[in-house]
Amino acid sequence: MSSRRRQTVAVIFGGRSVEHDVSIVTGHQIMDAFPAEGYEILPVYISRDGRWFTGDALAELDKFKDENILRQDSVKACLLSPDTRHHGLIIDPLAGRFSKSDMKRIDVAFPALHGSHGEDGSIQGLFELADIPYVGCATLGSALTNDKIMTKTVLRQAGIPVLDEHWLSRETWLEQPDACIDEILRRFELPLFIKPATLGSSIGIGRADTEALLRASIDIAANFDRRILIEPALTDGIEINCSVIGFSGRFEASTLEQPLSWDEFLSYEDKYLRGGEGMKSAERLAPAPISAELTERIKAASIAAFKIMDGRGIARIDYLVRPERDELYLNEINTMPGSLAFYLWREDGYSAADLVQKLVQLAIDAHAEKRRNLYDYQTNLVDLASQRGSKGSKAGK
């Protein structure tokens, strides 16, 4: 039972991230997936330089070809207020003498942001401050899964198999590149994968078969992130993806898929835009042709991994699998997968519309769960402290 007559869902896309453009596509896929009945969809676009806008024109993907989209009359500057009473957007916040700023209530925020500032816990922190229900992981889950080094550290601790890794900071790399290379080559044999610690969508990722390529790839990765992850490239592995959806003890894992373009590394455009519908029309096999036993292990590992990360909402979890050796390695967890992994859930009978509505409901449930906490516990601590004078009083905790 919903508390309101109609849910206003703010779909937030774009963002200050290298995955800005992907996010625009994901945002529009999400907006299009909502049924017209029962929802008011509010497009909220964050420009590359971090300005916020809203307006009907932003709901049409075509309009984004127009460079002047942000100058249209229907498009207004806005910001998401951290003041809980506003519970949404302040439209035209710097309105002057001849215009008036306005407030727009939001029931649920649906970030369709990938990577930096969107998938890493930053915007989730804003939602928490604003006390608005939002789709996807909370700050902790977002921050953990967004960082591949932390992901592996935590998963290893939880007994979920991951490949060994080496990581270095940009400062170390820039100051002592040779020492870094020596240490990497002492630990691992080529070929290696070089990845920025916190980016998705294959951006900044390189594969090195030679030392020269290794140096080049680390340089490239260092352009995108402060911390760089290096791990062995399994030549005989296949990639398997699994999506997980749920919250607080109630999780479901999707059908598994095997993307086929593995041998030649997926290029950026391949991964998102081939055929115009993202991953769906990329060459892939679903369900993935692996044993039922391995399938179950991957599903179980996916749910366990999402849980330990305090995940909620949706994630696509990518594995490297050696079917003949019965080995699997969790590679990364995307908490805002491109196209929301629609294509995976279709195999399980969930339409895109089902999925976005389920995610909105999960957001509301998660927020409701938080409401069980009382935040307005009254104490007379301030009175006591001021009576005793503010300096060094031990009023207790």
Next chain:
Amino acid sequence: MSEILQALLAAVWLVGAGLRIVRQARFYQIEEYMNGRYLRWVASGRERWLPARSISAWMLGMVIGALLAEAPGSSLPAIVALLAAIVAVSPPRQSEVKKSLAVTPRMKRLLLSAWAICAMMYAAALGAGGALLPVEISLVPVFVISALGCALFLLAPLWLVAGNLLAQPLESALRRRYLKQAAAVLGKINPKVIGITGSYGKTTTKNFLRDILNVRFRAYATPKSFNTLMGVSLAINRDLADDLRAEYFICEMGAYVEGEIDRICQLTPPDMAIVTEVGPQHLERFGSLENVKRAKYELVKNLPADGVAVLNWDNPYIREMADEGYPESILTVSRDLTAEAARAQGVNWIASEIHETLEGLSFTVTRLETGERAQIMTGILGQHNVTNLLLCIAAAHREGIALRDIAMRIRRLKPAESRLVQERTAAGITIINDAYSANPKGIVSALKVLGMHETGARLLITPGMIELGERQDEENHKLGLLAAEQATDIILIGKAQTQAIARAIQSTSFDLTRLRVVETLGESIDWYQENLKAGDTVLFLNDLPDTY
């Protein structure tokens, strides 16, 4: 010289009338600016429309003035009249003020127009008086000024009413604008609206429901007892204009006349309606319980076809509402019926195993359709609150909150302001404040709570119940009988209106030396502070407006 004195004389009367208007405005406000009610109140006490001191000072001044008027041109009569006027208009000492005048913008406008009318009437009357009467007799101007001034002073209530009528067009324009603004604010938030009405239990149920819904949602409830159209729109404009959080708007809707709830519903169309009780509250205004029921039913009638009505099945008048069969979804609750009887009558939620101690209430709530049940425990006192809680449970459960969550939050509920609030003073005396319960149901609960205190004297302080129309004596009689049973000491406030209670107490074996009748609340407080000791308990039952 004489002109100056005359002008001074006129000024004293005018200022006096102006002050009297301000004094009267407080009562006018208590009577909610209703001319009829206010004038009836004025007419019902001689001292209210004909203050003895004013009238005798004026007459004395006139007589003495006439006696001294032998020498033509003497200013003595004018001086005497002036002194008499000052005595006549100087405001009397006020009896206990529980609710002082709230100088709202509306009140300011009203006072201004009342003063303006008052001054114009005086000027016009003096002009007419001067023209009609022979001026050659020296006493005449002083006499005319005094007589008209005294009349002006005495008629202050009329100027107030006339001022209100004069300000009416402006007031209603402002009111319309205010309502429009409130509707716009609410439209922006678009919350689900839950309307609560009933003769009593509204505020308590509203606050309980708000706190329970907050376990999952964000619910806003109209503050205190704001339950008129203007009160509700004030709450919206004041609290929600820049606060868009609410998912639920819980609106207490009071009815003092038929059609009032209809009007509130136009501003806040309800999705759910809760009717707590239909009882003799304000019976004087409504005439009959049938009319009360009709007024409350307006809330249910205003539901959309897919709305939900949550009704107290234990009240026969509300049962009739359920029998109307609108809307399709009706949830009924009962604390009186057994499970079998309730099931037979199609009741949805019942309370059983109700226990009350000084620590609070406990009972088992059962949803009869499914057999779902939960143990409810709360620090809230008063058995009538079981009904209020049942209504909240049915409503919150309907909105998707699990029974477990509801039970968890009920443990933390607090009573609404001045409704069976228990406190202990520094002197160790327990004070039960039930000043806002002026209804037969609440009074039974409160007296039972008093009766549970067994550590010392149990003092009841009450002015009885009012506005119950023809039922008033009967209900106050019952109050007296129960009070004699539960209390060890009783103080009745106001001899006149507590006669029925006193008679009832006298008909029992209650020790009449422990029954006192005083005239003000202050006296009763003085008495208990002097005579009670640690371990004793005081119940303040009902508190009357200053118009009583």
